Amino acid sequence: MKIKHNKLLTILLNTMALLTLTVFFSCQEKEGGNTLNSSKQLIQPENPLNKLKYDNTIDFFCKMDITRYGVSDTLHYKGKLYGFCSKMCKDEFRKNPDSYLTDKTVLEHK
Numbered sequence: 429m430k431i432k433h434n435k436l437l438t439i440l441l442n443t444m445a446l447l448t449l450t451v452f453f454s455c456q457e458k459e460g461g462n463t464l465n466s467s468k469q470l471i472q473p474e475n476p477l478n479k480l481k482y483d484n485t486i487d488f489f490c491k492m493d494i495t496r497y498g499v500s501d502t503l504h505y506k507g508k509l510y511g512f513c514s515k516m517c518k519d520e521f522r523k524n525p526d527s528y529l530t531d532k533t534v535l536e537h538k
């Protein structure tokens with residue numbers, strides 16, 4: 429009886445060790461994926477949007493300096509090209525573009 433119990437315990441321990449290893453490795457894979465995703469969100473110098481010339485230097489909605497932090501969305505409005513840090517800011521600008529354009533603090537920042 430005692431031997432049987434010990435055998436069972438060994439099998440259990442082995443199974444647990446195997447499971448722990450599997451979980452450990454799958455976690456590592458997940459973490460690797462996350463790192464890739466977060467690095468995508470960082471401003472990349474290779475981002476072609478950052479090479480364009482914009483008529484604004486500051487995101488109209490959030491007032492962020494797009495020349496420093498990068499552009500992830502753009503909008504053509506009345507023949508000018510505006511850059512925005514995010515789609516959300518662009519959408520907010522589109523709701524009432526003229527009210528933002530009369531804000532001289534933004535345009536005269538150049």
Ligand SMILES: [Zn+2]
Pocket residue numbers: 487489490491492512513514517
């Ligand atoms: Zn913004």
